[in-house]
Amino acid sequence: MGTTPAILALGEPMVEFNQTAPGRPDYLQGFGGDTSNAIIACARQGASCGYITRVGDDDFGRMLLALWQREGIDTRGVGIDATAHTAVYFVTHGAAGHRFSYLRRDSAASRITPAQLPVDLIRGARFLHVSGISQAISRSARDTVSAAIALARSAGVKVSYDTNLRLKLWPLDTARAVMIETMPAADYLLPSLEDLQAVSGLEAPDAILDWCFANGASKVVLKCGRAGCIAATPTRRTPIAGHQVNAVDATGAGDCFDGAFLARLDAGDDLVAAARHANAAAALTTTGFGAVAPLPRQEDVTAFLSRA
Numbered sequence: 001m002g003t004t005p006a007i008l009a010l011g012e013p014m015v016e017f018n019q020t021a022p023g024r025p026d027y028l029q030g031f032g033g034d035t036s037n038a039i040i041a042c043a044r045q046g047a048s049c050g051y052i053t054r055v056g057d058d059d060f061g062r063m064l065l066a067l068w069q070r071e072g073i074d075t076r077g078v079g080i081d082a083t084a085h086t087a088v089y090f091v092t093h094g095a096a097g098h099r100f101s102y103l104r105r106d107s108a109a110s111r112i113t114p115a116q117l118p119v120d121l122i123r124g125a126r127f128l129h130v131s132g133i134s135q136a137i138s139r140s141a142r143d144t145v146s147a148a149i150a151l152a153r154s155a156g157v158k159v160s161y162d163t164n165l166r167l168k169l170w171p172l173d174t175a176r177a178v179m180i181e182t183m184p185a186a187d188y189l190l191p192s193l194e195d196l197q198a199v200s201g202l203e204a205p206d207a208i209l210d211w212c213f214a215n216g217a218s219k220v221v222l223k224c225g226r227a228g229c230i231a232a233t234p235t236r237r238t239p240i241a242g243h244q245v246n247a248v249d250a251t252g253a254g255d256c257f258d259g260a261f262l263a264r265l266d267a268g269d270d271l272v273a274a275a276r277h278a279n280a281a282a283a284l285t286t287t288g289f290g291a292v293a294p295l296p297r298q299e300d301v302t303a304f305l306s307r308a
Helices: 036-044 057-071 117-122 134-137 139-154 173-184 192-200 206-212 252-266 271-285 298-307
Strands: 007-010 015-019 027-032 049-056 074-081 089-096 099-103 127-131 158-162 220-223 228-233 238-239
Touching: 007 036, 007 099, 007 139, 007 252, 015 057, 027 036, 027 057, 036 057, 036 127, 036 134, 036 252, 049 057, 049 298, 057 074, 057 228, 057 271, 074 117, 089 271, 127 134, 127 139, 127 252, 134 173, 139 158, 139 173, 139 206, 158 173, 173 192, 192 206, 192 220, 206 220, 206 228, 220 252, 220 271, 228 271, 238 271, 252 271
Parallel strands: 007 049, 007 127, 015 089, 049 074, 127 158
Antiparallel strands: 015 027, 089 099, 220 228, 228 238
16 A cells, blocks of 8 residues: 555454343454544445554464454554554443453554654655544553644644543543543544543533533533434534444444544535445444444445435
């Protein structure tokens, strides 16, 4: 791949084992990691994409590299750490929804440093996507996200940021401080309602959007799960209704939203049109198991919207 990808994502990829039925010891092997999911979703919507991370010199790392290459994702930003492992996680399902168990401490991705960033790739991109999970997995990863954002902004590259709160990874007070610091640096803030209810202490979507703009956000798409999303600027808010689908697994739905949203921005859509397309893509991905396998392609989303 000689040209620079238009859309880059930075973060921690993982190998996934997803329980196929509650209470049963049967797991479907797949792939995960929020920003990896997002960049695959983005590529499946027809965008030119690349990924920035570190993987272990192990079978799981090689499986991820093969996955990205199959999906047409530029891997020049992927480094191999011979002294660390590739992260793994398990998804189980029950009456309260899906639960995650992670084996990620000291993963190769968590050991990434600012010096390992592919500077030319970032400077040549149009969009850089980062997340709160990437900031939470380690101090060096957090510093790397900050350095990547600064590099992108200095080159005129648009930044998207999904808060993706995981309180198993860091305390709420730390998460809140880092997210508030990051919001003004993001051209597009893509949080979930649940995340910002916890971070802001507020409940109503309008109050949460007010809080985002008071903390320096410029454009926000607030993801509200089954209820859809709200595409917002300081002067305009557009609710986009959710879709009724036969949902079986919501793993990675928010990541799918992020990737589809960025692909449509890159294709020329405005904020609302991109959010409408992403909202449909996220609904479709809940109809299959796992974070990656059910991610829809552009023609699937287009057909679904035409029927809707």
